[in-house]
Amino acid sequence: MLRRLLAVLMLVCSAPSAAPTPQPAEIIAYRQSLFRVIRWNVGYLVEMASGRAEWNAADFARRAARVAALSRQLDEAFVPGSDSGALTDAKPEIWTDPEDFAGRLRDFQAQARALARVARGDDIDAAKAEFGKTMRTCKACHDRYRAE
Numbered sequence: 001m002l003r004r005l006l007a008v009l010m011l012v013c014s015a016p017s018a019a020p021t022p023q024p025a026e027i028i029a030y031r032q033s034l035f036r037v038i039r040w041n042v043g044y045l046v047e048m049a050s051g052r053a054e055w056n057a058a059d060f061a062r063r064a065a066r067v068a069a070l071s072r073q074l075d076e077a078f079v080p081g082s083d084s085g086a087l088t089d090a091k092p093e094i095w096t097d098p099e100d101f102a103g104r105l106r107d108f109q110a111q112a113r114a115l116a117r118v119a120r121g122d123d124i125d126a127a128k129a130e131f132g133k134t135m136r137t138c139k140a141c142h143d144r145y146r147a148e
């Protein structure tokens with residue numbers, strides 16, 4: 001039994017590693033999942049930044065760091081060809097004007113990084129200001145590239 005298991009393992013491990021080629025529907029699911037996880041964390045940040053929830057510096061910093069890390073994963077989420085294949089609100093302009101789109105994605109990533117950095121400090125007003133700027137980068141992209 002053990003020998004057979006080892007043989008199978010060796011076979012699996014020695015198989016030539018091909019680059020994964022996800023289907024459009026998988027890419028769409030991937031990006032929508034990323035946005036939902038981003039939204040999950042942003043929801044807590046909104047509550048704290050607006051004063052509806054008590055300020056918790058450690059939690060704010062932790063969630064800001066998550067958003068910054070997740071924003072980088074969007075680099076793989078808008079592969080050409082993933083404009084259809086499943087229900088998606090991504091507009092075709094993403095792929096017909098890729099430079100402008102990439103610029104807005106970079107703005108979000110840079111701003112999320114700035115937010116994560118400031119959130120590690122103890123200046124609450126500065127953290128709130130960076131958070132406001134980050135939310136504007138969401139809107140700047142949604143206005144043009146996300147269908148209502």
Ligand code: HEC
Nearest residue numbers: 032035036039042088089090104105108137138141145146
């Ligand atoms: C560079 C462009 C861009 C940026 C920046 C961006 N979004 Fe999006 N977002 C999109 C697009 C495009 C979709 C539609 C994706 C789809 O349906 O395939 C989307 C979808 C979403 C969804 C819906 C996901 C679902 O299907 O359930 C949420 C929630 C969301 N974004 C939140 C955010 C938040 C919060 C931010 C900022 C913190 C943000 N987005 C920043 C482009 C962007």
